[in-house]
Amino acid sequence: xLREMLKNFGxxxxxxxxxxxxxxxxxxxxxxxxxxxxxxxxxxxxNGQQVFEEAKFRRLIGPATAWIIVTAExxxxxxxxxxxxxxxxxxxKPINEAALRSRLxxxxxxxxxxxxxxxxxxxxxxxxxxxxxxxxxGTGKANNEILRIKTNLLLDIGRYDDAKELFNKILSxxxxxxxxxxxxxxxxxxxxxxxxxxxxxxxISENRTYMEAHDWLVKTYQQQGDLEEAQRILLRCTETSxxxxxxxxxxxxxxHKRGDLDVAEKAYRKTIKLGENSxxxxxxxxxxLAKICxxxxxxxxxxQLLKNVRKEFDDKAANLDAKVMEGVIYQKSxxxxxxxxxxxxxxxxxxxxxxxxxxxxxxxxxxxxxxAGDKKSAESMLQTVVRNNHDNDxxxxxxxxxxxHAGMTADKAQNIxxxxxxxxxxxxxxxxxxxxxxxxxxxxxxxxxxxxxxxNNKQILLNFxxxxxxxxxxNGKNDNLVSETRECLKRVGILDPLEQRxxxxxxxxxxxxxx
Amino acid sequence: MDNxxxxxxxxxxxxxxxxxxxxxxCVLINFLEGHHAEFDETLKKKVAPMLYEVKRVNNNLxxxxxxxxxxxxxxxxxxxxxxxxxxxxxxxxQNQTLLDDLGVxxxxxxxxxxxxxxxxxxISGVVSHALNNAMxxxxxxxxxxxxxxxxxxxxxxxxxxxGYSSGMIEAGNAVNKGVDFASGSTGLGLFFTAMVAKLHKHxxxxxxxxxxxxxxxxxxxxxxxxx
Numbered sequence: 001x002l003r004e005m006l007k008n009f010g011x012x013x014x015x016x017x018x019x020x021x022x023x024x025x026x027x028x029x030x031x032x033x034x035x036x037x038x039x040x041x042x043x044x045x046x047n048g049q050q051v052f053e054e055a056k057f058r059r060l061i062g063p064a065t066a067w068i069i070v071t072a073e074x075x076x077x078x079x080x081x082x083x084x085x086x087x088x089x090x091x092x093k094p095i096n097e098a099a100l101r102s103r104l105x106x107x108x109x110x111x112x113x114x115x116x117x118x119x120x121x122x123x124x125x126x127x128x129x130x131x132x133x134x135x136x137x138g139t140g141k142a143n144n145e146i147l148r149i150k151t152n153l154l155l156d157i158g159r160y161d162d163a164k165e166l167f168n169k170i171l172s173x174x175x176x177x178x179x180x181x182x183x184x185x186x187x188x189x190x191x192x193x194x195x196x197x198x199x200x201x202x203x204i205s206e207n208r209t210y211m212e213a214h215d216w217l218v219k220t221y222q223q224q225g226d227l228e229e230a231q232r233i234l235l236r237c238t239e240t241s242x243x244x245x246x247x248x249x250x251x252x253x254x255x256h257k258r259g260d261l262d263v264a265e266k267a268y269r270k271t272i273k274l275g276e277n278s279x280x281x282x283x284x285x286x287x288x289l290a291k292i293c294x295x296x297x298x299x300x301x302x303x304q305l306l307k308n309v310r311k312e313f314d315d316k317a318a319n320l321d322a323k324v325m326e327g328v329i330y331q332k333s334x335x336x337x338x339x340x341x342x343x344x345x346x347x348x349x350x351x352x353x354x355x356x357x358x359x360x361x362x363x364x365x366x367x368x369x370x371x372a373g374d375k376k377s378a379e380s381m382l383q384t385v386v387r388n389n390h391d392n393d394x395x396x397x398x399x400x401x402x403x404x405h406a407g408m409t410a411d412k413a414q415n416i417x418x419x420x421x422x423x424x425x426x427x428x429x430x431x432x433x434x435x436x437x438x439x440x441x442x443x444x445x446x447x448x449x450x451x452x453x454x455x456n457n458k459q460i461l462l463n464f465x466x467x468x469x470x471x472x473x474x475n476g477k478n479d480n481l482v483s484e485t486r487e488c489l490k491r492v493g494i495l496d497p498l499e500q501r502x503x504x505x506x507x508x509x510x511x512x513x514x515x
Numbered sequence: 516m517d518n519x520x521x522x523x524x525x526x527x528x529x530x531x532x533x534x535x536x537x538x539x540x541c542v543l544i545n546f547l548e549g550h551h552a553e554f555d556e557t558l559k560k561k562v563a564p565m566l567y568e569v570k571r572v573n574n575n576l577x578x579x580x581x582x583x584x585x586x587x588x589x590x591x592x593x594x595x596x597x598x599x600x601x602x603x604x605x606x607x608x609q610n611q612t613l614l615d616d617l618g619v620x621x622x623x624x625x626x627x628x629x630x631x632x633x634x635x636x637x638i639s640g641v642v643s644h645a646l647n648n649a650m651x652x653x654x655x656x657x658x659x660x661x662x663x664x665x666x667x668x669x670x671x672x673x674x675x676x677x678g679y680s681s682g683m684i685e686a687g688n689a690v691n692k693g694v695d696f697a698s699g700s701t702g703l704g705l706f707f708t709a710m711v712a713k714l715h716k717h718x719x720x721x722x723x724x725x726x727x728x729x730x731x732x733x734x735x736x737x738x739x740x741x742x
Contacts, residue, residue: 001542001545001549004549005549072534072537072538072541073534073537073577073580074591074636075584075589075591076584076589076590076591078591079591079593090636092636093537093538093541094540094541094544094545094548094573095609096545096548096549096608096609096612097548097549098608098611099605099608099609102601102604102605102608103605106601141598144595144596174632174717175717175718176594176632177594206716207592207594208588209588209589209590209591209592210592240587240588240589241589
């Protein structure tokens with residue numbers, strides 16, 4: 001039917017796919033389509049949103065292709081995706097030829113207005129994209145879209161104060177939920193949790209179905225350590241709108257952390273089910289559920305889940321995590337053949353990239369390796385933990401405990417820890433000294449090498465940031481260095497969301513003049 | 516969960532059945548409009564009431580589904596800035612066939628440069644319903660008027676029929692105040708419109724709907740105001 005209409009108003013090269021698989025095949029053939037009209041409801045397998053996400057994620061469509069979802073009714077399940085995975089338009093059936101034509105023309109016109117901006121984003125040239133946004137503003141019909149893109153860019157690259165200013169400007173005209181939520185996001189990143197919560201609650205009280213606001217409210221409580229409240233909000237959301245993979249995953253993680261294993265298990269299972277057809281699937285639920293299965297004495301299902309992680313995800317860190325868990329399960333059941341095999345594989349992975357494991361996984365790996373008899377790998381694993389967390393006394397005590405447990409004398413353990421610690425302290429000190437002496441270029445180069453070697457060491461990342469700010473305050477802004485520094489700060493945020501200096505540096509970075 | 520298994524969620528079941536029926540109606544409407552060019556003038560006149568009824572049922576299903584979703588707090592309500600020009604053009608395009616075949620002329624009076632914040636799908640549902648309804652009761656003329664009046668978006672659908680009965684006007688006022696004593700399809704349409712109007716809020720002001728008589732043609736007037 002749609003094909004007839006399209007033909008009638010002169011569209012050429014129309015491909016009609018019978019299902020999601022065929023649609024993906026068409027897109028894979030590399031034809032450049034101006035527009036894709038995709039029904040939301042595609043029967044078994046992927047839905048229209050998931051086909052779109054796959055096409056976008058795998059870059060089967062470029063920034064010039066308009067994606068339009070066709071549906072009999074708009075439902076909340078359809079619009080749960082992240083901002084970057086929002087289709088260009090929705091068409092509610094029935095639509096006649098004239099209306100379809102006019103809608104298509106408008107979407108394609110807007111798309112071409114935004115083409116340069118989206119191309120810059122596609123190529124990750126965020127600063128160029130920002131400049132293009134300012135240039136394009138007010139020249140055409142896509143002002144709203146441009147504003148949204150611009151605010152997203154500012155948040156993405158960490159210019160939170162600028163984002164805040166822009167959101168406030170938008171809000172002075174009209175209380176738009178996306179802008180108020182955006183303002184809350186900026187507040188969140190600047191560590192102002194109470195402000196973020198107040199704004200998000202305002203959005204929700206005006207519009208309960210604005211899911212993004214609920215998601216960010218959860219994040220603020222998570223940040224404050226109030227997991228109970230975070231879980232309560234998520235449970236309420238998943239009751240009315242149970243088909244968001246991301247939300248179920250968040251619920252699983254939070255309930256798991258709280259020790260609410262039944263809720264966590266259910267949420268993880270749902271996440272895995274929802275992820276089956278999604279390109280945005282992550283192994284987090286598999287790993288979490290495997291852990292719960294192990295705790296609940298269900299090793300067979302756990303092993304199956306971990307096997308699936310390897311099969312379904314090309315994710316080195318997740319595979320490492322899975323390996324460690326497998327080892328622990330074999331240790332529990334006393335399967336010596338598999339313990340040895342897993343230990344060997346693990347040692348090989350860690351030797352290749354000792355920074356692959358998060359601190360938590362690294363510690364579990366070390367414990368496993370000690371028990372498996374590979375003292376050398378275990379020690380080197382713990383050395384990496386110490387080097388990456390040289391100023392975290394609680395963690396260092398934990399490491400000491402593990403050494404003691406493995407039968408090492410207290411002196412020897414202290415010796416290993418001190419050596420690793422002083423290596424990092426020396427590296428850091430040299431960087432700081434160079435900076436103090438005004439040798440900023442040298443300091444930056446030194447710390448850049450250090451952070452390549454120890455990418456999980458917060459202090460090195462912060463010192464690099466400090467030196468970068470100093471040199472730019474002196475010589476003016478440098479786009480490459482600004483991006484590198486923002487990356488650094490993002491990394492700090494992941495390692496320690498509560499680190500206050502991150503926010504201070506962030507603000508300072510925003511105020512550096514352009515020269 | 517166990518509790519839910521014992522008492523199946525009938526509303527959700529009805530909603531998915533409605534969704535299914537709506538799909539069938541889409542096929543019907545597309546068929547009637549798609550083959551419209553092949554009909555001769557007499558056949559067009561004969562088919563017009565059929566298209567009218569099918570669209571009416573479709574509108575009713577749209578309304579019921581929206582009411583169900585808003586009531587259960589999972590309607591994806593989206594207050595976006597919309598171009599009034601684009602909005603009106605699309606509504607006209609979707610209704611042109613029926614207007615022509617019923618022999619009704621639609622006069623448009625709106626500010627082309629105006630933009631306003633509203634949920635496109637919901638307001639489109641409300642205005643389509645009002646237009647569809649007016650087509651049934653008008654003599655031969657309709658007017659769609661959209662303008663910014665006192666910082667509200669004013670949408671008027673006026674006809675040159677005999678006007679609303681006093682009972683209808685009362686029902687319109689009552690449903691706006693939250694009392695509901697109209698029934699059947701009329702009640703559904705009014706309830707839906709009042710609900711949609713109330714969802715549109717801005718700085719303490721709320722949307723509203725009024726039925727009245729008069730307007731440019733002296734017939735029935737449907738009036739929607741959005742803050």
